[in-house]
Amino acid sequence: MSVVALTKKILQAALFYEIWDAMKVTFRHMLHRPMTFQYPREQRTIPDAHRGALGLLRYDDGHERCVGCDLCEAACPSHCIKVISAEDTTRPLQRYASEFYIDITKCVFCGYCVEACPVNALAMTKMYEYSTHDKRSLLFDKKRLYDIGERHLDDGKKYLYAHNQEKNVEQSREYRYYFPQSVQKSTQPPPKHLS
Amino acid sequence: MGLKPATNPDVEAVRIELSIDGKSVTAQDGVSLYDVISMTGKIIPAMCYHYTFDPFGSCGMCLVMQEGKKAPVRSCTAKAAAGMVIRTEGEDLFLARKKAVEKHLSVHPLDCPVCDADGHCELQDMAFQHGVTNLASAKQKFIPEDTRSPVLDFNMNRCIACAECINVCKDVLMIDALQFMKKGGFNQVVAKGDLALDCEFCGDCLAVCPVGAITNKFSKYLYKPWQMKTTTTTCNYCGDGCQLHLETKDEEVVRVTSPLSWKNKWGDRSETAKGHGGLCVRGRFGFENLDSKSRLTQPLVREGGQLVQKPWLDTMDLLVGRFTEIKRQYGADAIAGLVTARCTNEELYLFQKLMRTVFGTNQLDSSARYGHMNFVLASKHAVGLGRTPNDWEDLTKAKAIILIGSNITETNPLTAVRIKEAMRVYKAQVVTLDSAITNIAKLASHPFLIKPGTEGAVIDGLVRATIDQDLVDEEAVGKHPHAFEALKNAVADVSLERLAAQTGLSVEAFREIAAIFAESTRSIILCAEGIVRRTNGYQNVLKLMDLAWITGKLGRTGCGVNTVTEEPNEQGAVDMGVAPEFFPGQARFDDPAARDRFARAWEAPLPPTGSSAHLVEILKRCKSGQIKALYVLGENPLATLPASMEVRAGLERLELLVVQDPFLTDTAKMAHCVLPACTYAEKDGTFTNLEGRVLRVRQAMDPLGESLPDWHIMTALANAMGCRWEYQSPNDIQAEIMKLLPGYYNLGQPRKVLPVPDQYLSAGYEAEVKARYRPTPLSGERTRPFALLMGQVLMHSGKLSTQASGLITIAPNTGKLRMNIQDMERLGLHDGVKVRLISDRGSLQLGVQPDQSIAPGTCFFPEHFNEPPVKDLMTVSVDATTGVPSFKQIWVSIEQV
């Protein structure tokens, strides 16, 4: 090792050069605007297309949209949905989900279920805060899912609009599938997204 | 194959040659072009075609181009002709088919998400296959759903008018309950006359409907096909042994489907002689007992007059203690066992092994004793074969069938379908002899109504008429001249005129039936409950054997004397040796060679032959106190036998009554210990059906609660009693049976054995036949005006089906006596009126209802229900040779109260 190099090394050691070098980043950032949010005091604005917790929606007249067709269960790649269907004896030709479970711990938030649903009963919301001490409470049952849907109805609809699944509520019934009772006109124009 | 096989199945149709997609193909003349194409392995779409019936040609999917024609032709209705040049593929055909799909969809509700067919729908598949994503104009039919029938709902919005439902009902099942009707501008399927559908409810229409237009009420909207696990197993209700698919979600049976389905539309028509793959109402809609709330899920032990739930370990401990104690104190003969023929072969085998080697008793019996044993013992005696000689194919291709004492469309509906096919396709002459106006009689070429209880007399007359008209087969009787001489002498006193008066058949009828039977090349006799479950059953079967012998039908292919079994595995019970007279394989229990063989195989001493006892004897010994412990596996003698058998008194005397059953039966309610057993849906094994075909039973779901399969319980019991049984699964038991009875399983095919009567005819026949044709005062002289008959109805099977809520919805216990309408008018009765029903045994009050199947002078009550306890009016007569108790008929008076 040369004398120059040795001197440099000793000098650096004496002046704590390494520390100053490392602190450089810190000092530089003292002059910046902070990048982090003060979560949970501050909340980020979430885009409409965000894939958060799933909720079940109702029509404006209060009827459950879900017809228990089980397509979401079939579409789900992580097998976290379970639908048990039954006949809705109060209305002719209707079935509904008598039980509905989503194991949100397994959900990978792919949104396939929402896409599969022929009546847009499922929507993703902006809700993502559901950490808990009891893992069992993360098996969302039908009631919980409708609660989420109700509380986050606007978000849910916005999600569907953002994903081009629903234009507005009036059209929602006609937009994808329709059912004998819900059709007013006997001839229906082809769905817009297909024409 | 859409061709009706030639009337004579032995004659071949002419072969022709035609070209399909450039390949030259040979086919039978007159076959549907569609069949010829599918024979080459090409599948072209077809929505209204099914091989089991003639093509209808309404869907317009099966289009092909025929050279020389401008427009595509429908290949299903076109007949193959020599020299045709056919093209089955191409853009133009694809577009034409796509147009057909669009036409169907344009009047379709497209409510797939709620539709039960979703995912199992041919229209959906076709729309997908042809890329139909848009419809130029769509219309809705707005037809309200027809929910009038108790089983099937018709949603005609979804119907594509393919007529498969109508055709299967009319052509295959010959029930003809459906029709098209123009309503609201659309052709709709309705029940005949647009009434509420009230048919046999076999559900085959549901199975062949390619869309979701027909749904069943018991599973409606409860499933999507992809949610369910499908297990192919064997039906547990009757001896036909139909294959069925149990579709389950976890521990719940959602629906039952059949191999017959629109999905299996390609096949060979001549193959339906072996079965068309359909089911009957019991098989298809009687599944709700499997996961019913009333199933037993925990062992029960009697404590202070009450049955209380106990863990398995405690129960078994107690049980083993009691059994050991009883055996030590009173000897092995104080223990007896009864088993139901609804168990698998493996379990039946294990049961007799348990009784014989562990308990050391030969007091054991199965429910085959209620009738089937009459046939088995008679047939074994006469021709050395203890089962039916003919299978379904023989039956279908028979030229003449005598159906005696059988309401076969009710008891064995799928065997009945074979007879219907024999009539329809092979033009068989069918003679029915029964004391009820049966459904099969309505279709038969020679239906005869006989007086109740005269089946035996009818056979006397037939034998006599055969000999009188010299219809005997010289070759057959020539071999045994002495035997024939003896038979001739025996029937010398039989007078047709007297029999005519007794049975209600005319002398000409006797002659005609005898001639039909003797002169056909393939003649089959089928006797059922009217013979084997009535008095003199054993002798009557032997008489039928005589009839078959002298006409040369014994031992000839396609001919023979047959029976049907009521429970799924009655044949298996006999074959597995669950009868005091038999070892497995029907070896005689008292045959020293067989005893030696089994003692060595089982490495255990066998009980002596002296103390054997069958059902009736066992119950007698219970009552006399000789038997102290009874192990009842699925049997229910208390609810089956009339009060005069004093079953209750017998069971009350027992020190230990153990009942092993999926349900708390009447007998179980009296037990000291009830073990929860599994149903057939929860275990593996095999059943032997009435053809002698060994069929697989497969586990569809986990045992309910703490219930266990019967073989498991028996193995545990044997091991606790100090044996070393190392069965881990039914497979191990099967392996043992295979070793002892090589060839028994025979890969599920019926074992063809030609019956030989030579031994029987050459030794001892003369002495035996002498008494056989003596005019007997039939089933007690007519002391009262009406004959009360008890028997099976279509919707039920034993007491098991009464646990299936669906079947109870279709056919509830009306609690009413069924009578002929004319009799009711004569007595001034109408529906619901209460009468007093009096027999020599007692009387009871019940309502009456008219029933068109009841002959004048008779009345009927289904044997499945004991409310009111009509069975207790019956007397029991026990067959001297076979020990079969018969208690299904008695003379009664009916008085209005």
Ligand code: SF4
């Ligand atoms: S978002 Fe994806 S993973 Fe989650 S439930 Fe839906 S389909 Fe399943």
Ligand code: SF4
């Ligand atoms: S896909 Fe939609 S309608 Fe169907 S079960 Fe799922 S949420 Fe309900």
Ligand code: SF4
């Ligand atoms: S019948 Fe088929 S196409 Fe029609 S609604 Fe049902 S599943 Fe859809």
Ligand code: SF4
């Ligand atoms: S109900 Fe089904 S099987 Fe019958 S005609 Fe309609 S679509 Fe065809």
Ligand code: SF4
């Ligand atoms: S005919 Fe017998 S075996 Fe076949 S489905 Fe009906 S009950 Fe079951």
Ligand code: FES
């Ligand atoms: S299959 Fe030929 S027209 Fe339907």
